[in-house]
Amino acid sequence: MSTLCAAAVVLALLPLGFILFYIVSRGISALNPAFFTKLPKPSGETGGGMANAIVGTLKLIGLASAASVPAGIGAGIYISEFPGSRTSTLVRFCADVLNGVPSIVVGIVAYGLVVLPMKRFSAIAGAVALAIMMVPIITRSTEELLRLVPVSLREGALALGASRARAVWSVVLPSALPGIITGVLIAVARIAGETAPLLFTSFNNQFWAPGLDQPTASLTVQIYNYAISPYDDWHRQAWAGALVLVAIVLAFSMLARVATRRLERMNVG
Amino acid sequence: MTRVAKILVVAAAALFGAVSAGAQTIQLNGAGSTFGTPIYTKWFSEYNKIHPNVQINYQSIGSGGGIQQVTAHTVDFGASDGPMTPEQMAKAPGIMHFPTVLGGVVPMYNIPGVNVDLRFTGPVLANIYLGRITKWNDPAIAKLNPGVKFPALPIAVVHRADGSGTTYIWADYLSRVSPEWKTKVGVSTSLKWPVGVGGKGSEGVSGQVRQQPGAIGYVELIYALQNHIAYGFVQNADGKFLKATLGGVTAAAAAAARKMPADFRVSIVNAPGPDAYPIASFTWLLVYRHPSDAVRGKIMKDFLHWMLGDGQKYCADLGYAPLPREVIRMEEAAVDKLQQ
Amino acid sequence: MARTRRRIPWSDAGFRAATGLAAFLVVGIAVVIGLELFRNSRVPIHEFGWKFWTNKDWDPVNGEFGAYTFIWGTLYSSLIALLLGAPVALGIAIFIVEVGPLRLRRGLGFLTDLLAAVPSIVYGLWGIFVLVPLVRKVETAIAGSRLSNLPIFSGPPYGIGMLAAGIILAIMIVPYISSVAREVLRAVPQSQREAAYALGATKWETIRIVVRYGRSGILGAVFLGLGRALGETMAVTMVIGNSPQISASLFAPQYTMAAVIANEFTEATGDLYLQSLIEIGLVLFAITLAINVLSRFLIWSVSRERRPRPRATPARLPEPA
Numbered sequence: 001m002s003t004l005c006a007a008a009v010v011l012a013l014l015p016l017g018f019i020l021f022y023i024v025s026r027g028i029s030a031l032n033p034a035f036f037t038k039l040p041k042p043s044g045e046t047g048g049g050m051a052n053a054i055v056g057t058l059k060l061i062g063l064a065s066a067a068s069v070p071a072g073i074g075a076g077i078y079i080s081e082f083p084g085s086r087t088s089t090l091v092r093f094c095a096d097v098l099n100g101v102p103s104i105v106v107g108i109v110a111y112g113l114v115v116l117p118m119k120r121f122s123a124i125a126g127a128v129a130l131a132i133m134m135v136p137i138i139t140r141s142t143e144e145l146l147r148l149v150p151v152s153l154r155e156g157a158l159a160l161g162a163s164r165a166r167a168v169w170s171v172v173l174p175s176a177l178p179g180i181i182t183g184v185l186i187a188v189a190r191i192a193g194e195t196a197p198l199l200f201t202s203f204n205n206q207f208w209a210p211g212l213d214q215p216t217a218s219l220t221v222q223i224y225n226y227a228i229s230p231y232d233d234w235h236r237q238a239w240a241g242a243l244v245l246v247a248i249v250l251a252f253s254m255l256a257r258v259a260t261r262r263l264e265r266m267n268v269g
Numbered sequence: 270m271t272r273v274a275k276i277l278v279v280a281a282a283a284l285f286g287a288v289s290a291g292a293q294t295i296q297l298n299g300a301g302s303t304f305g306t307p308i309y310t311k312w313f314s315e316y317n318k319i320h321p322n323v324q325i326n327y328q329s330i331g332s333g334g335g336i337q338q339v340t341a342h343t344v345d346f347g348a349s350d351g352p353m354t355p356e357q358m359a360k361a362p363g364i365m366h367f368p369t370v371l372g373g374v375v376p377m378y379n380i381p382g383v384n385v386d387l388r389f390t391g392p393v394l395a396n397i398y399l400g401r402i403t404k405w406n407d408p409a410i411a412k413l414n415p416g417v418k419f420p421a422l423p424i425a426v427v428h429r430a431d432g433s434g435t436t437y438i439w440a441d442y443l444s445r446v447s448p449e450w451k452t453k454v455g456v457s458t459s460l461k462w463p464v465g466v467g468g469k470g471s472e473g474v475s476g477q478v479r480q481q482p483g484a485i486g487y488v489e490l491i492y493a494l495q496n497h498i499a500y501g502f503v504q505n506a507d508g509k510f511l512k513a514t515l516g517g518v519t520a521a522a523a524a525a526a527r528k529m530p531a532d533f534r535v536s537i538v539n540a541p542g543p544d545a546y547p548i549a550s551f552t553w554l555l556v557y558r559h560p561s562d563a564v565r566g567k568i569m570k571d572f573l574h575w576m577l578g579d580g581q582k583y584c585a586d587l588g589y590a591p592l593p594r595e596v597i598r599m600e601e602a603a604v605d606k607l608q609q
Numbered sequence: 610m611a612r613t614r615r616r617i618p619w620s621d622a623g624f625r626a627a628t629g630l631a632a633f634l635v636v637g638i639a640v641v642i643g644l645e646l647f648r649n650s651r652v653p654i655h656e657f658g659w660k661f662w663t664n665k666d667w668d669p670v671n672g673e674f675g676a677y678t679f680i681w682g683t684l685y686s687s688l689i690a691l692l693l694g695a696p697v698a699l700g701i702a703i704f705i706v707e708v709g710p711l712r713l714r715r716g717l718g719f720l721t722d723l724l725a726a727v728p729s730i731v732y733g734l735w736g737i738f739v740l741v742p743l744v745r746k747v748e749t750a751i752a753g754s755r756l757s758n759l760p761i762f763s764g765p766p767y768g769i770g771m772l773a774a775g776i777i778l779a780i781m782i783v784p785y786i787s788s789v790a791r792e793v794l795r796a797v798p799q800s801q802r803e804a805a806y807a808l809g810a811t812k813w814e815t816i817r818i819v820v821r822y823g824r825s826g827i828l829g830a831v832f833l834g835l836g837r838a839l840g841e842t843m844a845v846t847m848v849i850g851n852s853p854q855i856s857a858s859l860f861a862p863q864y865t866m867a868a869v870i871a872n873e874f875t876e877a878t879g880d881l882y883l884q885s886l887i888e889i890g891l892v893l894f895a896i897t898l899a900i901n902v903l904s905r906f907l908i909w910s911v912s913r914e915r916r917p918r919p920r921a922t923p924a925r926l927p928e929p930a
Contacts, residue, residue, distance in 0.1 A: 001813050002708045008700025009709075009717060012787075015780045016724050019735045042310035043329075074631025081628065091632045094639040100901035101642060101894060102840025104867045108874070108890045109645045119342045121298070132638055139635055165624030193728020196842040196867070200875050206310070207296065207317075207324040215298055215326060220730045224843065227734045229472035231495065235738070242731045253726045257719070300875070334876030337883070357878055423765035430851035432669070432876035459669035459873070459882075466769055466862040467851030469872060480742070481767060 020246075027243030030236035040206050040222070046233040050241050052208050053222040056123070057248070060202060060218055061192055063127035068134035069184055075135070076142025076180075077168060092143070098136035106132050107197035115201060123209065123216040126202025130194065134187040141183025145176045178259050185256035192249050195220035219245045293322045297565055300328045301335020301348030303471040304435045304489045305552045307587050308370055309348065312580050316572060323568055329470055333432020333458040339364060339555045345565050347555035350434025351441075351458050352534035363558045365607070366533045367573060367600055368551040370581075371522050371590040373513035374438050375500035375548070377493045378485040379478050380405055382420055387501040388413045388510050391446025391539075391547070394503070397424055397485060398443065399450060400464035405483060420483075427477045427486035430467025432458040438550040439487045441538045487548075490518075491588040505547040506539050517546030518590040526593035533600070551592075558607060566608045573604045642894070650888035652880050661888060667853045667869075669877075674885035676892050678853040682771075682863040683893070686845065687838040689775025689859075690782055695831050697779070698786035699820075705787075706794040707816050718791065725784035733847035736777050741768040741848055748772065748860050764860040767850065772859040774849040778841055782834035789833055789908065793826035794819060829907030836900045840893065842867040866893040 034049045041048030075095070079088045110129035115121055149172050157167035173180075203215035204225065219241050226238035299309075306329040313325040330338075332349035339347030340361040352366060376389055383405075393409050396402045402409055406419040429436045437458050444451040454460055466481075468474035471488045475496050478486040490513045493500040502510040511517050521540040529535060539547045556573070560566035577600055581591040592600070653661055653674060664675020701721055705714050745768025751757060752766045797819050805815040820827065850862020851872060866889050877883040 001816075002704070005700040005704035005708055008697045009704050009721075011697050012701055012724065012780075012783050013720055016720065016727075018739065019727060019731070022735055022739055023731065042314045043307040071631045071634050074628045075635045078625075078628035078632040082625075087629075087632065091635050094636045096905055097639050097898060097901065098635070098642075100836050100840075100897050102842065102867055102897055104840070104842045104870050105642065105646070105890045105894050108649075108870065108887055109642050111874075112645050112649055112887075113641070115343060116341065121343060132642075135635060135638065163624070164621045168624070189726060193726075193730065195728070195730045196871055199871060203298075203300075204328050205296075205298075205326045206313075207326055209296070210294065214296055215328075220728060220843075223730050223734060224847075225472075227730075227737060228469050228476055228847065231472075238734055242728075242734055245728055246726075246731060249726050249728060250723075253723075331876045333873075333878055337876050337878045340878070360879070425765055425767055430872050432873065432878065455670045457670040458876070458878070461666070461668040461670065462852070465852060466767055467864075467872070469846075469851070476737075477769070480737075481745075481769075483765070 023239060023243050023246055026236065026239035028240075030240035031243065035237065035240055039208070040217075043231075048237075050217075050219065050222055050237065050244075052205065053217040053219045053241065054244060056202070056205070056209065056217040057192065057219040057245075059123060059216065060126050060130060060198070061188055063123060063212070064130035064134055064191060065184065065188060067127060068131040068138060068187070071131075072135045072138025072183075072187070073142050073180060075139040076146060077173075079139070079143045080146035081164070081168060091139070095136040095139045098132070099140070101133075102196075103129075103133060103194050104196040107200055110197060110201045118213065120213060121201065121203035121215040122213045123202055124212050126198045126216060126218070127212075129197035129201045130191040133191050133194065133197070137187040137190060138180075138183050141186065142176075142180050145179030145183065146172060148179070149176050178262055182256045182259040185252050185259065189249050189252040189256065192252065193220060193245060195224055219248075294324060295322060295564065295568065296324045296326055297345040297568060298326050298328075298343075299335075299346040299348060299554075300330050300338050300344050301555070302332045302350050302434045302552055303329040304332070304350040304372060304374075304433075304438075304550075305348055305369060306471070307489075307491045307495070308584060308589050311583055311587060312576060315580075315583065316575060319575075323572075325572065329472075331429070331431040331458070331470065332434030332437065335434075335555060336361075336458070337432075339557075342561075345560065345562075346557070346569060348552065349458075349555060350550055350552040351437030352536075352553065353555070364555050365558050365603065366553040367556060367603070368533050368553050368592055368596060369576060370584050370592065371518045371537075371549060371551055372588070373490045373518045373546050373549045374435055374442075374487050375490050375493050375513045376485060376487055376503065377475065377478050377496075377498045377500045379480075379482060379498065380420065380422065381482050383417060384499070385414075385417060386499060386512060387417065388504070389501050390504040391442065395443045395447030395450045398426060398428070398463070398465070399447075399453065400426075422483040425481050425484040426462075426465030427468050427474050427481070427484050428460075428462050428465045429471075429474060430469050433471075434458060434550075434552065435471060435487065435489055436460060438538060438548060441536055441550075442548045445539045489588075494588050503547050505543075505545055506541050507543045507545075509543055511544070511546050513546050513548070515585060515588070515590045517544055518549040519593070521545040521547070521549035522551070522590070522593055522596075526595045529596055529599055531599075531603075533596075533603075556607065560608070563608070570604060570607050573607075574601070577601055577604070646887060646891040646894055650884050650891050653885045653888045656881065661885075662892070665855065669882055672879075672881055674881065676866065676889050678855050679864055679866040679869055679889060680892065680896075681855050682849070682853075683839055683865040683867070683896075685863070686771060686774045686778055686849065686865055687835055689771070690778030690838040691831065691835055692779075693775065694779035694782045694834060695786055698783045698830075698834065699790055699827065701783070701787045702790035702794055703816060703820070706791055707819065708812075718788075721784050721787050723784075724780065725788075729781065729841060729843045732777055732781060732844035736773060736844055736848040737769075740777060741773050744768050744770075744773045744776070752860070760857045761859050764856070764858045766860055767862060769848055769850045770858075770860050770862045771849065771856075774845050774863075774865075775859070777844045777848060778838045781841060781844060782837050785837050786830045786834035789830035790827050793823040793830060793908065796826070797823050825907045825910050829904040829909075832900055832904030832907065836897050836904060839897050839900065840867055842871050846871050866890075 038049035114125035157171040204221045205215045205217045209216040223238045223241040226234040335347030335349045338344045405422045440456045468477040471492045474486040475488050475492040478484040521537045525537045584591045665677045666673040748766030846868035852862040853864040
């Protein structure tokens with residue numbers, strides 16, 4: 001029986017190894033300085049790179065975080081500070097619902113809410129779609145972590161005469177901060193790899209996209225376009241893009257794990 | 270905390286600011302046909318070299334997408350290889366069609382062991398796509414290609430999954446040569462395909478055919494050329510078997526050029542003439558007659574004039590036929606009418 | 610150094626209002642999603658009504674739209690994913706929590722979770738270039754053998770199709786099922802295991818008891834994976850063949866709800882077409898919502914059972930949810 005379980009582990013790790021091997025081996029061969037600095041070339045021409053896609057992805061992540069982090073943390077604070085109320089239960093339920101919405105559906109909604117009224121595809125629309133996906137993750141993790149803060153800490157602050165807001169802001173939040181950051185990092189890792197919601201919100205762009213109201217290239221959409229093309233050079237670049245993307249996502253996930261580990265150690269002590 | 274915050278703010282400003290270099294840069298956005306993507310992206314890149322502050326961003330999402338997005342006014346122009354239908358034009362008043370180049374759609378295939386260019390007739394192609402001919406060693410195919418040894422491989426039919434003008438041209442052709450196709454499937458950018466696998470974009474179809482033994486697909490000539498994939502002869506209305514060439518495509522347009530309607534919406538599929546390649550078509554840019562942004566409209570006008578002049582020189586290298594002279598003259602007059 | 614402190618007027622009401630606004634935003638987003646989907650499906654709802662769910666046609670030329678083929682494709686591919694992925698995920702969870710050597714546990718958990726970090730587009734990329742040729746080889750072998758007479762192995766061996774999609778989905782949902790199953794197994798009180806040992810059970814009999822104790826949570830974990838599989842878009846659309854047909858064959862190219870939306874959304878011409886796609890989004894939303902709520906309920910019920918039930922109690926109100 002334990003061999004069966006061990007076999008299951010191997011079976012799951014095999015594709016992982018496979019995928020990572022392919023990404024690294026095929027991606028590295030196409031990674032060169034041009035990849036990071038040049039813009040895409042016209043159809044069929046070799047050379048060119050994904051510079052605008054990399055910047056575009058970082059830009060979308062930044063915008064989405066700017067929108068979702070305050071909202072998510074605020075909602076998380078609310079649920080943990082007023083736990084019994086019906087509103088809190090409702091908010092928790094809605095956060096769980098949002099966590100399960102397929103990203104393509106979020107894309108449709110963002111198209112209707114942002115792209116159509118603005119009459120253009122834009123980085124804002126893409127960021128809205130990504131932010132919708134980040135908010136529930138941040139909300140739930142903030143709530144969980146604030147609950148972990150010992151009640152005595154909060155009560156101590158209140159006993160010293162602080163108002164509720166002051167107690168949370170100056171005492172509870174700082175002690176839960178590493179965990180909250182972890183939650184944000186997890187949310188970022190989740191959306192950094194998303195393609196579907198960007199297909200009809202931020203669209204794509206062969207050039208740099210200054211400002212916020214232009215279609216924006218992103219790593220994920222660019223990889224998609226290159227992967228289904230018939231050009232070998234584009235396939236190679238798609239693998240390189242995949243390598244960069246996985247590196248970005250892994251970097252955020254690792255950071256999150258390190259922060260969690262540190263938090264666990266802090267709270268145990 | 271404040272130091273970290275300061276660093277973050279600076280980084281954000283750098284990110285957003287740095288890529289706003291060149292404050293006068295203006296970007297136009299277009300979307301649509303994958304049929305025209307190679308020449309369009311080439312044109313926009315060359316135009317950008319001449320006018321560095323003008324960036325025209327083109328995304329190949331299929332002709333259906335071009336029509337849809339230009340109707341919804343989310344892009345500055347669209348591109349399609351199937352002219353808009355009257356119903357579509359009713360929803361998008363004020364859109365003009367401008368032919369850009371001529372191209373041909375070719376049947377491409379991947380049969381292990383067969384290295385010659387195969388001959389197809391319209392009815393045979395229709396029957397393959399209707400699912401009536403299912404194996405490569407079918408007598409109907411063998412009869413057209415004596416001397417070729419076909420494996421008993423099932424035909425893996427590949428079509429476009431997305432709404433496509435290339436599909437429109439292909440279906441237009443099949444409808445004219447196969448009454449069964451005409452009634453059963455019809456002509457449109459998106460069809461209810463009887464059989465086959467869907468690939469996304471001409472890129473997706475040619476990618477799929479490349480990887481699938483026994484596959485057959487239809488793509489714009491340039492994708493077959495760039496991909497070094499075999500494509501076949503097709504029998505034209507006069508009975509001759511022709512491989513898609515610039516000459517054949519131009520010959521197909523010859524008759525239409527003389528009778529070009531004022532709105533440029535015309536089909537040249539299965540054109541008469543001994544040298545006319547049967548699956549040929551114009552491809553159009555869809556432009557607003559009165560765009561809401563006057564500056565963008567002017568740029569569009571300038572680009573169209575450039576396209577009708579210098580732009581046509583890039584066609585041959587990419588496997589497209591340039592527009593006939595009569596058509597260019599008519600178009601120059603029509604472009605002048607934009608924004609008036 | 611004495612610092613004069615400025616009295617910052619933190620009013621409790623303001624605090625409640627500010628955080629309440631954020632909380633309201635979360636609820637608002639969920640509501641807006643549902644409303645927007647509904648509002649933008651009015652045309653096909655009016656035109657087709659409930660027949661939309663059962664119509665097998667997807668015919669943009671003639672304006673006939675129905676979700677049936679996509680619901681089939683979505684459910685079939687998710688079923689394969691569950692059949693392949695759930696046992697593997699459960700095996701991993703058992704291995705990590707109960708069986709495996711202590712030193713390996715954390716590392717294995719990390720590696721399994723790494724599967725979740727790979728973006729779905731990268732799965733799709735790996736899918737078309739690596740998995741599909743492999744699957745094609747397997748399918749060609751099966752097609753040449755006697756098995757090809759079975760309906761689920763019929764049809765030309767494209768490589769692209771239901772089987773490839775099911776396999777990729779299975780790989781993608783393993784980390785989700787496994788991490789929740791791990792938590793569920795860890796939540797089973799140690800007293801259960803000790804009691805089993807005390808009664809003379811072997812290691813595997815104990816594990817069976819533990820799994821049985823946490824069965825609703827494990828079922829919830831499986832449903833969570835199902836919810837994920839239902840909504841997965843990019844990896845599926847690159848390997849499933851994008852062909853709206855209903856076929857029992859694993860070899861046949863088919864279509865899922867998420868894939869058709871991704872492929873046809875930007876180019877759907879006309880209100881009926883576009884809104885039919887949005888209605889498919891609504892159907893997808895409804896199905897994933899139901900599955901997710903069910904799964905949360907199942908997972909939550911495991912931790913609920915742990916609370917000791919009071920014996921002989923007077924009549925009292927039901928416990929708060």
